[in-house]
Amino acid sequence: MSVLSIATAPDRAEGFLLSEANGTRAREVGVLAASQTIEPGRLLGRRTTGGQLARYDNAAEDGTQVAVGIALRAATTGAGQTAEIAFVARDAEVLGSELVGLDAAGTADLAALGIIVR
Numbered sequence: 001m002s003v004l005s006i007a008t009a010p011d012r013a014e015g016f017l018l019s020e021a022n023g024t025r026a027r028e029v030g031v032l033a034a035s036q037t038i039e040p041g042r043l044l045g046r047r048t049t050g051g052q053l054a055r056y057d058n059a060a061e062d063g064t065q066v067a068v069g070i071a072l073r074a075a076t077t078g079a080g081q082t083a084e085i086a087f088v089a090r091d092a093e094v095l096g097s098e099l100v101g102l103d104a105a106g107t108a109d110l111a112a113l114g115i116i117v118r
Helices: 104-112
Strands: 017-020 027-032 043-046 053-055 067-071 083-088 092-094 115-117
Touching (some): 027 053, 104 115
Parallel strands (some): 092 115
Antiparallel strands (some): 017 092, 043 053, 043 067
């Protein structure tokens, strides 16, 4: 009798990503604003003042009320600190159930970027 062992792959940070444009065309790197805790799959908005990325918030009035992409990896910044963060900015298909902060307005914002939520 032989024993069958099953290997499991670790969770991927970008497990929400179903497909994306060739190469790195779908991705960008931006500056994450201070005092942010971002998890993979979190919708991001861009602050009007300074252009830094922060959590998408449809109720905000600082620019972050428009989703500009989806974080690929976790990142945390403290007070007065910024960090680079990679994000999906265009031309991709994503799994909606794996996204953080997704709402109807965010879905529409992503669609305008060519990011289709499935």
